[in-house]
Amino acid sequence: MSFLEIRNVTKKFGSLVAVSGVSVTVAPGELRAVIGPNGAGKTTFFNMISGFFPPTSGDILLNGEFITRLPVPDRVARGMARTFQITEIFPELSVRENVRIAVEVAEGMSRHFWCGAAARARVDARVNEIVTQSELMPQAGRLVGELSHGDQRAAEIAMALSLKPKLLLLDEPTAGMGEQETHQVAGLIRRLHRNSGYTIMLVEHDMRVVFNLADRITVLDQGRMLADGTPAEIAANATVQAAYLGNAE
Amino acid sequence: MSGALARERPTTAIVIFALLLTAPFWLPYVGGYDALATRVLVFGLAAMGFNMLLGFTGVMSFGHAAYFGLGAYGAGLMLRYVTSSTMLAVVSGTLLGGLAGSLFGTLIVRRRGVYFAMVTIAFGQICYYIAYSWNSFTGGFDGLRGFSRQPIDLGFTSIDIQGNGTAFYYFVLLIFALAAAAMGLILRSPFGRTLLAIRENERRARFLGIPIERHIWMSFSISCFFTALAGALYALLNNFADPLGLHYTLSGEIVIMTVMGGMRAFWGPLIGAAVFVVLEDTISSMTVNWMSFVGIIFILVVLFFPRGLLGMLKRRDAA
Numbered sequence: 001m002s003f004l005e006i007r008n009v010t011k012k013f014g015s016l017v018a019v020s021g022v023s024v025t026v027a028p029g030e031l032r033a034v035i036g037p038n039g040a041g042k043t044t045f046f047n048m049i050s051g052f053f054p055p056t057s058g059d060i061l062l063n064g065e066f067i068t069r070l071p072v073p074d075r076v077a078r079g080m081a082r083t084f085q086i087t088e089i090f091p092e093l094s095v096r097e098n099v100r101i102a103v104e105v106a107e108g109m110s111r112h113f114w115c116g117a118a119a120r121a122r123v124d125a126r127v128n129e130i131v132t133q134s135e136l137m138p139q140a141g142r143l144v145g146e147l148s149h150g151d152q153r154a155a156e157i158a159m160a161l162s163l164k165p166k167l168l169l170l171d172e173p174t175a176g177m178g179e180q181e182t183h184q185v186a187g188l189i190r191r192l193h194r195n196s197g198y199t200i201m202l203v204e205h206d207m208r209v210v211f212n213l214a215d216r217i218t219v220l221d222q223g224r225m226l227a228d229g230t231p232a233e234i235a236a237n238a239t240v241q242a243a244y245l246g247n248a249e
Numbered sequence: 250m251s252g253a254l255a256r257e258r259p260t261t262a263i264v265i266f267a268l269l270l271t272a273p274f275w276l277p278y279v280g281g282y283d284a285l286a287t288r289v290l291v292f293g294l295a296a297m298g299f300n301m302l303l304g305f306t307g308v309m310s311f312g313h314a315a316y317f318g319l320g321a322y323g324a325g326l327m328l329r330y331v332t333s334s335t336m337l338a339v340v341s342g343t344l345l346g347g348l349a350g351s352l353f354g355t356l357i358v359r360r361r362g363v364y365f366a367m368v369t370i371a372f373g374q375i376c377y378y379i380a381y382s383w384n385s386f387t388g389g390f391d392g393l394r395g396f397s398r399q400p401i402d403l404g405f406t407s408i409d410i411q412g413n414g415t416a417f418y419y420f421v422l423l424i425f426a427l428a429a430a431a432m433g434l435i436l437r438s439p440f441g442r443t444l445l446a447i448r449e450n451e452r453r454a455r456f457l458g459i460p461i462e463r464h465i466w467m468s469f470s471i472s473c474f475f476t477a478l479a480g481a482l483y484a485l486l487n488n489f490a491d492p493l494g495l496h497y498t499l500s501g502e503i504v505i506m507t508v509m510g511g512m513r514a515f516w517g518p519l520i521g522a523a524v525f526v527v528l529e530d531t532i533s534s535m536t537v538n539w540m541s542f543v544g545i546i547f548i549l550v551v552l553f554f555p556r557g558l559l560g561m562l563k564r565r566d567a568a
């Protein structure tokens with residue numbers, strides 16, 4: 001059975017075709033990597049899945065339900081969470097407050113004008129759990145905007161996890177990171193996938209990360225899908241070799 | 250504990266209320282008087298209401314005078330034509346301004362930034378024009394007169410807030426304190442935190458599943474209600490509702506008070522209003538160009554203390 005099904009989606013910006021007739025099927029619990037050179041349409045592809053904008057044509061199904069034009073809050077309610085290529089956080093709030101906001105939304109409290117003692121205790125416990133899990137406890141009281149790039153990333157992922165998502169969309173989670181930080185984030189993603197069973201789709205430029213983590217890989221190039229298969233298949237694919245992997249860094 | 254307001258230490262609130270509660274006793278020694286202190290409370294409330302939107306949701310309105318003015322006319326018209334109950338007049342003015350803001354808000358929440366600010370100005374000017382032109386009902390350019398605040402009837406006794414300026418000051422202070430408490434509770438609630446989220450990063454907030462437009466609309470509406478309440482109290486203070494209370498120059502003054510006092514600080518707008526009102530009172534008796542002095546001070550504050558006067562004080566004792 002497929003968890004996420006993308007049928008023949010196309011996105012045009014004026015005369016530019018950013019994504020062209022791509023179809024991808026993701027199984028529950030799968031870790032899918034999307035790779036491709038700059039401008040291939042990877043982020044555009046993610047934006048359509050997460051509801052940033054609708055596709056020009058084609059359909060997206062989550063758990064068999066058409067979600068092609070569903071507003072973002074409804075997608076989140078169905079278990080979708082994402083992070084961004086350029087980290088998006090609440091810089092002038094503390095790590096704890098960042099996570100708390102996400103937890104309260106997940107608890108359905110975002111329009112509550114009052115938080116009773118029981119609810120507060122429940123939220124506090126969940127916030128602590130997530131902050132601990134993300135290994136951010138030492139920085140919990142600090143403003144997120146003051147943290148290192150890697151810790152900001154971890155905070156953003158922690159917020160996405162607070163939503164108890166079934167599908168996690170990560171756009172270049174290790175972008176701009178050094179060796180150490182890349183290793184740290186890759187480890188976190190591995191644990192989320194292997195131990196906690198999340199279905200994950202990620203865009204990634206670091207090929208070691210991709211080939212270590214992914215169950216399957218989708219290759220995009222100039223908006224088109226070049227290949228789709230297991231890491232071994234992709235590594236052996238001549239077209240991909242020629243178009244992309246051959247001249248990757 | 251939690252919420253950005255937790256960094257707001259309770260000492261600030263304690264000092265402010267100690268000063269406000271004792272104001273009628275010490276003001277005469279520094280050349281102040283009850284009506285001046287009441288003006289500070291009224292504009293402080295208007296600016297704090299406005300700051301729910303600007304400082305805590307990150308959305309700019311240049312038309313908050315509209316709701317202030319509607320609050321004033323609502324209260325004045327009730328006292329003039331309908332009731333002798335001061336409380337009913339206050340409630341009516343608040344509802345008039347607040348509901349007008351909520352309705353108008355539904356039309357504009359999809360606008361952002363400059364576009365949002367522009368349409369808020371336009372709405373304010375429409376209200377101004379109506380009040381200005383509808384001579385028979387609103388008093389037109391001369392404003393609405395012929396009403397006065399009535400004693401508050403508590404059943405067992407009644408409080409004379411008309412003849413006794415000090416009693417009226419405490420009446421306004423009580424309402425101010427209740428309104429400030431309500432705003433504080435809203436900002437510390439889960440809903441209030443979603444507003445901070447929108448201010449901090451709208452994109453992130455949206456993809457956490459917060460329906461941005463609806464929350465901005467709620468913040469806008471709440472903000473209009475508080476500003477309208479201030480307007481209603483202003484009509485009582487002057488026994489007069491002025492079409493200039495709807496004019497965009499007042500909207501600009503509300504922005505100035507808020508930014509000068511510190512829009513990231515809960516009490517900042519009150520401090521800004523105090524500085525503004527006192528400057529107006531002292532300098533306007535010396536020169537008609539008092540606004541240029543306020544302008545210079547405003548520019549200096551923005552240049553040297555971008556977090557406003559209260560923000561600066563906090564920074565200093567944190568260091």
Ligand SMILES: Nc1ncnc2c1ncn2[C@@H]1O[C@H](COP(=O)(O)OP(=O)(O)OP(=O)(O)O)[C@@H](O)[C@H]1O
Nearest residue numbers: 013016018036037038039040041042043044045085
């Ligand atoms: N909102 C937009 N409006 C117009 N053009 C866009 C928009 N978003 C993306 N594009 C264009 O679509 C193409 C694909 O961009 P996209 O960001 O999806 O690529 P990408 O694969 O994520 O690249 P990178 O590896 O650099 O992140 C590019 O040519 C880009 O300029």
Ligand SMILES: [Mg+2]
Nearest residue numbers: 042043044085
């Ligand atoms: Mg991209």
